[in-house]
Amino acid sequence: MRNLLGGGYRGRIYPVNLRAESILGLPAYRSVKEVPHDVDLAVVAVPAASVLEVARQCGRKGVKFLVVISAGFREIGGEGSRREKELVSICREFNMGLVGPNCLGIIDTHTPLNATFAPQMPQDGKIAFFSQSGALGVAILDWSLTTGIGFSRFVSLGNKAGLDEVDFIQDAAQDPYTEVILCYLEGIADGRRFLEVAREVTRQKPVIVIKAGASEAGARAASSHTGSLAGSEVAYTAAFRQGGIFRAYSTEELFDLALAFSTQPLPRANRVAVLTNAGGPGILATDAAERQGLAVARLSKETVEELRKNLPPEASLYNPVDVLGDAPPERYAVALEKLGNDPHIDSLLALLTPQAGIPATQIAHLVADYHQEKRGKPLVAAFMGGEAVREAVSVLKNRGIPCYPTPERAVAALAALARYAMVRQKSAVKARECPTPNPAARDKAEEIFQQVRQDRRAVLLGSEAVAVAEAFGIPCARTRLARSPEEAVAIAREIGFPVALKIASPHIVHKTDIGGVRLGLSSAEEVRRAYVEIVESVQRFFSQADIYGVEVQQMMPPGTELIIGITRDTQFGPLLMFGLGGVYVDLLKDVAFRLTYGLSRDDVLEMIRETKAYTLLRGYRGQPPRDMESLAEVLCRVARLAEELPGLVEMDINPVLAYEQGLAALDVKMTIA
């Protein structure tokens, strides 16, 4: 109540309490029912056992939103879990939006409304912040008061039984006071909806997420804390990338980026100019820029000429531009102006080290003046030092120039701006869709899956997996199951010699090691003999193995060995993998991942380019280039296959052989649920 009143809320507040006559000078009501007017929002902070009754009363009263602070729900298991379910169904029945339970409340600085335990209302600003950890959120709000960072709204998400991060992100996108969206998340409730909304929202506003539980031990801690299974790290990384979301790995980074996004315009491209008064920090900034994917701009001839005219001869005129340790404010001003005018430069970084007698504060003002006038290009500063630059730093902050204590952090902020500019440009172009597969393909696959389930297996035989892949138009080496030597011969005749024979047993992973594979068989007699020998050899190694027979496969000419795979993430659905294939996959780990949900052909091309395999495919050291178009097509088809078949949980094609024309899947593995 004190926070609500202290926060300056301009609407009416009705305290409801069984015992009190009045609270902080406002008359208290014994129940929501007795409140004389309509109520928009109810903040519920009663013991868990009474929450359901209070929620029902609010529902009948026509309350639109509930913020349930009380704990004692899903997080405690058993009874709490049932209580939460009931709470959700009450809110659904009366059509009330639910925040929490087990949360620390909400803040809106523009209304203004402070329905939290945060001791002080944060400064108003353009940052919306949603936190799955209420305590962390409140701590950050308190800290923000010392840094001058302002917020438009803050929500402690709690158990996310009703409204979750996706709802709030979606809403913040529409909020005129919000320019940047920040989230602290331990898990995502509905991965696919998250991805969908992220794609939309990041076209308009940057979203920065810090996702806790990135390490194995961290993930364990997060799942025991939230009770939801953490999706895999690769899936989160892919989701953030595909959704255009920035991922921060520390709270520091989260706010470094937020500061830049909330104050600076977006650059056109990634070319940065560094202005410094000392060589060392300039070089560090240059290194950092290259690491972060920024280009250190080559200045135009005109700019260099202008600088030469205006700077002392000892100054360095090429990027980074060093105006020397004794630089008076005017030198900074003129250099900034010239750099700002150069069309080859997209963003600016102003560095300063406190050398003897330098008027840091005055320079800070000049930098801010320049930016205020021009505003075209993003500008961040790194004024290094402590005591000597304290005043200057606070001038920059107050005048809306992000200032960081190190060049690396400043560069990281500019790099994020540039990356986001690219996200925006990319989303403006309509992506080419992956083609929709023929509906008969799914029926065919489901039919095969059904047979496998009847057999009480989860792993498909090679011949079955090939049949599914072929139904979706994925080119495979012809593969059929033979259950006797004679059948093998008949199939070999049909496919055409030479053929390969492989043991058909879902339990055996490394077939070659146990004499389960014979290659290049070119006569009926060889096939017959190989069949018998394979079965006998495998029996010797694995007396318990279920042997379904032997697969007869068309022999393929050598090509570039690639791997294409699918795993199903619990939060985000199928994850497509692509990389260099063959037996060294685990060693080389040259793989890229994308979520298949909404995956476009352009995403697929980008994915291919991310790998070393790409260099190889373009034709490495005299090799002819491979059929990139067909590869992209096959990756699209695999992605669609995974989307169409919810029963498929894992798929591995290793190797896929890429040729100058066309591709062929040689070994297809599938696991179904």
Add this chain to the structure above:
Amino acid sequence: VAKVRNVYVIGPSGSGKTALCAALALELKEAGYKVAYFKPVGAGGDTPDEDAVLLRELLGMELPVEKIVPFNSSAFYLWRYEPPGTFVDRVKEAYEAVAEGADVVVIGGAPSPYHLASLGLDAIGIAQLFKPLVLTVHRVFNDLSIDVAIFYQEYLRTHQVAVQGAILNHVPRTLLDKARDVYRRVLEDRGYRVLGIIPQRPEIALPTVREFAEVLDAEVLAGEESVNRVVEDIVVGAMTLESAMRYFRRVPNKAVITGGDRADLALAALETNTSALVLTGGLYPEGRVLSQAEEKGVPVLLTNYDTYAAVEQLRLITRKIRPGDQRSLQLVRENFREYCAYRDILEAIKD
């Protein structure tokens, strides 16, 4: 007084004798015969012979189990050795009581045909005593299983036992075609009849979560309503989270055994087809894990055994059809009708 007919079912341990006896007895009963069950050599120790308990109930017999099973064998039964005749007389006497008023007596074989040979009560001895119609039943693992079947037939025939034929049981799907084409031919070429080729049905006589709870001395923390779910397999959760999903997804209807502190693995298991979550070491799980289990309707068992000891303990659960397991009985009867020459067998008994 009409002649009592005897059918004797023998086979190696684990070949499915009990299931066949049950199916046969129920079929005969339905055909209007008065059927009794007799098991001359039981496997019982401290507890009564489980086969006799089951058949007694199915047939509504009034005799107590110890009258149906006159002798219990053990691996050290020879401390009780007496000259052969005594035991034979005792078995005969018990048989008279069982056969009283019956049209057909189904005689269940001992765990193996050679049990109690020293007392003259092995399969040959029993067959010579009661002149039954003999059916042999064999679990098929591979080609060698057929050699075992042939060996049985030849031995019985040498001793002038009226062996009716062999039933190939639990035939894995991978060997079904081979059994029908090759195994049958091999047996018939030697003059033996194949009376049935029954495919493997892993769902028969699976243990339930309740049995897991009993043998683990476990407390059921959630999902109480699902304790009758069957468990097909066990997966020990001791891997990293990333690899866990791979294993969990491949095994349906499993019990996952893991420490109570591994919330990540417990939750991963709940995302897949899991019959029960067994938490070991007496470590009480996070409330949210229980919430999730509750939502998914998966029983959570908390045991004080550590993971290794729990797995050892679970070995005690055997696959036996228990009285009241209607589902398994139904399957067993279906198998008998569908995959065995059951009319021929009934005809042979009638003659």
